[in-house]
Every structure is written in C-alpha cells, then in structure tokens.
Amino acid sequence: AQTVTQSQPEMSVQEAETVTLSCTYDTSESDYYLFWYKQPPSRQMILVIRQEAYKQQNATENRFSVNFQKAAKSFSLKISDSQLGDAAMYFCAYRSSIYNQGGKLIFGQGTELSVKP
Amino acid sequence: SQTIHQWPATLVQPVGSPLSLECTVEGTSNPNLYWYRQAAGRGLQLLFYSIGIDQISSEVPQNLSASRPQDRQFILSSKKLLLSDSGFYLCAWSRGSHTQYFGPGTRLTVL
Numbered sequence: 001a002q003t004v005t006q007s008q009p010e011m012s013v014q015e016a017e018t019v020t021l022s023c024t025y026d027t028s029e030s031d032y033y034l035f036w037y038k039q040p041p042s043r044q045m046i047l048v049i050r051q052e053a054y055k056q057q058n059a060t061e062n063r064f065s066v067n068f069q070k071a072a073k074s075f076s077l078k079i080s081d082s083q084l085g086d087a088a089m090y091f092c093a094y095r096s097s098i099y100n101q102g103g104k105l106i107f108g109q110g111t112e113l114s115v116k117p
Numbered sequence: 118s119q120t121i122h123q124w125p126a127t128l129v130q131p132v133g134s135p136l137s138l139e140c141t142v143e144g145t146s147n148p149n150l151y152w153y154r155q156a157a158g159r160g161l162q163l164l165f166y167s168i169g170i171d172q173i174s175s176e177v178p179q180n181l182s183a184s185r186p187q188d189r190q191f192i193l194s195s196k197k198l199l200l201s202d203s204g205f206y207l208c209a210w211s212r213g214s215h216t217q218y219f220g221p222g223t224r225l226t227v228l
Contacts, residue, residue: 033215043155043205045219091160095215102166102174103149103211109160 002027004094006108013082014116020067021077021111023092033095034068034075035105040088048090051075053097079113087115119144123208123220130227136181136195138223140208143189148210150191151217152183155205167191203227 003026013019025034036048051059051068058066063083067076079086092108120143130136142148149168153161165183167173173183180199184192191208203226209217 035216037219042221043224044221045161045207045209047216047218050216095217097215102168103215103217104151104163104166104176105153105161105209105217106163107161 004108008111010112012114018080023075031097035093036077037091038088121220127224133197138193140191142210148212151209153207198227
C-alpha cells in the first residue's frame with residue numbers, strides 16, 4: 001500500500017522569505033500523480049500544484065514550485081516570497097494511475113505553515 | 118465552470134441519531150466522487166468513492182454508508198451516529214484531469 005509522510009508538523013517563515021515543505025512517499029508503482037493542497041482556516045482544500053510522475057520537469061505555479069525526486073520518492077514544495085495569505089495547513093497527496101483504484105488520494109498528515117509579518 | 122456544494126455546513130447531532138450529508142456537483146457529467154473525513158485538523162481519510170451511479174466502494178468499514186442516486190449527487194448516511202463520527206467531512210470530485218476538487222466541507226459534532 002502507498003503511504004505519504006510529512007515529517008514537519010509545523011513550519012514558520014518570515015514574510016517575503018522562502019520556505020520549503022517536505023514530503024516523502026512510498027510506492028511500487030512507476031506512474032502516479034502527486035499533489036500539494038492548501039487548507040486555510042476555512043478548511044476548504046485548495047489545490048496548489050500537481051506533478052505527473054512521468055514528467056521530469058518540476059511543476060511551477062507562480063510563487064509555488066516543487067522539487068520532484070522520483071528515485072528518492074521525494075516531493076517538496078517551495079513557496080517563494082511568502083505572503084501572509086500563505087499561512088495554512090499544507091497537505092501532500094498521492095494518486096495512483098491504476099484505474100481500478102478509483103483515483104483516490106492518499107494524504108500525508110499535513111504541515112502547518114505560519115507566516116510572520 | 119464546475120462547482121461543488123455541500124450541506125449542511127455545520128451539524129450538531131446526538132449520539133444514536135441518523136445522519137445525511139449531501140454533496141452535489143455542477144458543470145460536469147459522470148464525475149468520480151469521494152467522501153473524506155478529517156479528524157482533529159490533520160490528515161484526510163477516504164471513506165467512500167464512486168465512479169458511477171450505484172457504483173460505490175467503501176474504504177473503511179464503519180457505521181457510515183454512501184449512495185449516489187444521481188450522476189452528480191453523493192450522499193453520506195448513518196443510521197446511528199457514534200461519538201467517533203465527529204469530524205470534518207469533505208466531498209470531492211474528479212474527472213479527466215485526475216485532479217480532485219473539494220467542496221467547502223461539513224463540520225459534524227456528535228454529542
């Protein structure tokens with residue numbers, strides 16, 4: 001079974017600085033998808049970024065980028081120029097590409113990010 | 118564009134009472150639908166997923182059940198709530214792009 005591990009329960013960053021959130025996963029599959037979701041105090045899950053395992057290029061969305069290391073099974077999220085609105089819980093998630101698994105997501109336990117003004 | 122709705126937003130129920138949470142998706146057809154539960158603000162646990170009407174898979178055996186009476190409607194139910202059923206329930210949909218999009222959630226408190 002696949003697992004996702006986020007080893008940093010809490011992280012803190014100064015406004016305008018850069019922070020990296022860590023995520024590792026375990027799988028025997030070669031094709032899959034990885035995601036980072038943000039959960040602000042409203043608790044709605046918001047997609048931040050996604051990465052297809054077959055793509056070597058790291059995904060980027062504005063100030064958010066990932067460092068995808070497939071061999072190491074590592075998928076870290078870098079937030080540049082941190083803003084107060086980035087404060088939230090961040091979840092790393094894995095999705096198998098196998099059809100009969102229904103596309104379900106396996107989540108890590110989350111990292112709570114605080115941004116200091 | 119697609120939108121996903123959940124209701125109610127909050128619910129307080131006594132132990133032993135029934136439960137019905139509803140999730141509907143607009144702007145797409147034949148989506149995959151999911152129910153997750155989040156306890157104590159931490160990781161999400163998948164409860165049920167559905168790839169079509171009356172096609173529902175259960176991930177965790179418990180006193181909850183799910184139904185999909187219409188293509189874009191997903192309902193989470195219980196005949197008798199337990200204290201341990203308290204939590205934040207999130208519905209999500211996906212289609213094609215494989216990305217799951219989440220609804221606003223329902224906060225359930227069982228007393």
